Amino acid sequence: MKKSLAALPRSLVLALLCAGAMAQASAQSGMSRIGFVYTERLMTESKLAKEADAKLQSEFSKRQKQLDDAVQKYKVSREKFDDEAPKLSDVDRTKRTRELLDMEKDVQRMQREYNEDLFQRKNEERAAIAQKAYKLIEQVAEQEHLDVVLQEAIWTSPRIDITDRILKLLDK
Numbered sequence: 001m002k003k004s005l006a007a008l009p010r011s012l013v014l015a016l017l018c019a020g021a022m023a024q025a026s027a028q029s030g031m032s033r034i035g036f037v038y039t040e041r042l043m044t045e046s047k048l049a050k051e052a053d054a055k056l057q058s059e060f061s062k063r064q065k066q067l068d069d070a071v072q073k074y075k076v077s078r079e080k081f082d083d084e085a086p087k088l089s090d091v092d093r094t095k096r097t098r099e100l101l102d103m104e105k106d107v108q109r110m111q112r113e114y115n116e117d118l119f120q121r122k123n124e125e126r127a128a129i130a131q132k133a134y135k136l137i138e139q140v141a142e143q144e145h146l147d148v149v150l151q152e153a154i155w156t157s158p159r160i161d162i163t164d165r166i167l168k169l170l171d172k
Helices: 010-029 039-045 047-087 090-143 163-171
Strands: 034-036 148-150
Touching: 034 090, 039 047, 039 090, 039 163, 047 090, 047 163, 090 148, 090 163
Parallel strands: 034 148
Antiparallel strands: none
């Protein structure tokens, strides 16, 4: 029973092709040296990442409070309206409904803008960390004469993991 490459998952085919290419390269030039970095650890465990989180927290805390206050004000107004609605005239009920809808739209807009701004700032901070980390990864790769440094893999041996070394350098 012979399977074609098309029947295999795409990632497995890619891994097989890479393994074949690396085997050929190591046969030609001796032994290839590989390193591996868990980039997500760099983005969460490094001092730079923790400082960036604290910076973002202080930068966005005022807006978060304003947003929380607006949400609370909307909820209180909504509950008050729900209690009073049966007693209101049609004109007053319609007017208050419109006011609540406007308030809800404002809260949703504030939430959307807050989330977009926070997401953008997080990406900016992560990009700055990544830029520093990649320079350090290149330095370590040159020092250790690594042929390739991977950042995504299904499994890696701790023997090739250079993440802790990069974290220490990033924290200096």
